[in-house]
Amino acid sequence: MSEFRAKKSVALSGVVAGNTSLCSVGRSGNDLHYRGYDIKDLAEECEFEEVAYLLIHGKLPTFAELQSYKNKLGSMRGIPDEVKVVLEALPKDANPMDVLRTAISALGCIQQEPLAHRPEDAQEIADRLLASSASMLMYWYHFSLFGTRISVETDEESIGGHFLHLLHGERPPASWVKAMHVALILYAEHEFNASTFTCRVIAGTGSDFYSAITGGIGALRGPKHGGANEVALEIQERYANSEVAAVDIYDRITRKEVIIGFGHPVYTVSDPRNDIIKGVALNLSVESESVQLFDIADRIAEVMWDAKKMFPNLDWFSAVALNVMKIPTTFFTPIFVMARLSGWSAHIIEQRIDNKIIRPSANYEGPENLTFVSILDREATS
């Protein structure tokens, strides 16, 4: 076990729960590698589908392999009629994460994973979920809000482009598609975070692929995990300008309030993903001639460093970037799902090969050996 500083707010912090060949994180304080490749190279040079292929299928694809993979994903965007019926039954005020959890759970009833649990079947399901999760979400969105049964097919080349096209009903600008590639790559994988660990605990019992994924979605939904990017935007949008923001944040720090979007359980120096997503957020903001939110976010980051020596994590400027692309805030965490599906899938396959059930112990701190009293002799106490 490497050295670690256990945090009060984190259980099992620094405790090794298994082996992985997928990701190393935080070993120098601010590094992240997927299967040995530096996240900076991947984010700068790759499309998201290349990285998904790396994680799920084990290596970076050649040009021909990538074309073939993108064609395959493009052919898997449809959703079964039964899942559409399920999506139509869900109300418009539902949490989109709950919608995605339910739709994928229903898909698991309709397109069951074969019992043998072969890696190639799992990869096929992973690809199908990557290709169709935006379709499911956007089908529900348009139906529940406007009563429209949209076609979930587009000719977009990428998962991010497909999502933006279905959301806005038109071809997205190239710069937005590129921004989605970067955001999805940065969100794709992060070792034994809580949602990935959930997937592995479920996979460890021998359960099916969809059960593991629905568990992962449930865990990612929490505001201490994937939900943080939504909370980040809420904070940024509170302020009219960056100076008002600075004053208020100093004030909140004095009152010991936790500011979501800063610090990280694994990184000690900085989040290596921050510089990359910050650049994306700035470019998109300048291009759209709307830099105010970026300025507010940037000023708050200065304050957090000045007062607390805390650095922004991936969620902080992701919120700015996604907001510029007119993505409703409640879809920020579902976008995280679309990305992390690749990492989750690779971890499920790896956990199955590892073939262990994950079963820790608890420290019992309740009453000992109480005398049982029959119901008629029990006294009313509260």
Place this chain on the structure above:
Amino acid sequence: MSEFRAKKSVALSGVVAGNTSLCSVGRSGNDLHYRGYDIKDLAEECEFEEVAYLLIHGKLPTFAELQSYKNKLGSMRGIPDEVKVVLEALPKDANPMDVLRTAISALGCIQQEPLAHRPEDAQEIADRLLASSASMLMYWYHFSLFGTRISVETDEESIGGHFLHLLHGERPPASWVKAMHVALILYAEHEFNASTFTCRVIAGTGSDFYSAITGGIGALRGPKHGGANEVALEIQERYANSEVAAVDIYDRITRKEVIIGFGHPVYTVSDPRNDIIKGVALNLSVESESVQLFDIADRIAEVMWDAKKMFPNLDWFSAVALNVMKIPTTFFTPIFVMARLSGWSAHIIEQRIDNKIIRPSANYEGPENLTFVSILDREATS
């Protein structure tokens, strides 16, 4: 941390992942207590609803409290129309665990948990799920197989009775209702088992109650966990009589085959629940004048002890008991859900009070610092 013998097939074995006041298990090698009460007293003296109240609401109820609780549960058996639509969309060959996972996930879209996450709201949802999970499962069962939209209301006093009544369409014998009480009590809670741990990991991110429960169902579905009682019956039903069974099991042991239903990651001496469920299985078998399956199961248990010094766990004779009550094998694990909902719920509430995210580390064993090669320069390798 107490002494433990880590097992190769179990990750985090003996590693403390948190505190609990709900359950202590295996400290003497074969003990189990719920909130300090011996499982033997609870199983002999209580109705399941008493134990659910103990776990979810914190103490054993008085007679008046139990009556009131049972009345409340009885009033919560209905399911919303939207959930019925979802259930009707799921095919008859779906896995009932997937159906339950999907229905509860859909319910979480329709009856969302309030954002504040107050224990009293969580208790209310827990009670509703306890009361209605049999309704959801049986509604789907009758609709998918026979096209019938059944009423999910019965005048049965207990959750077990309600399930049997909906399944068979008639009032169940008193001995069966009693047997369900015992089975549900024995399955209700078991410390940081994989499904409960899943619920806690999900709850630890600040996610909602339904997300945690759907994750728990997904984990319980695995054959190394809740699915074991279904596999146990498959084994028992392979044989025409107990002597054929004995010969074959000795043979399989020689071939190092793992026989599901024996041994346990936590108990070292015996499973304290086995004697109790074995008695129930025998009584039901004698009453129904059909002891052959019991005899086969009992003979296999003798062989396992003789050849491997392995003891039957709860799943082994549960399979016999549930089979006597003409419960389809694929519902064995869903019955486990109906019981364990009580333990899961109590653990979710406890994890929220603990207020920690559960985030372990991994041992990285993949390639280090690979040189990134641009896509056009990559060579085709497999």
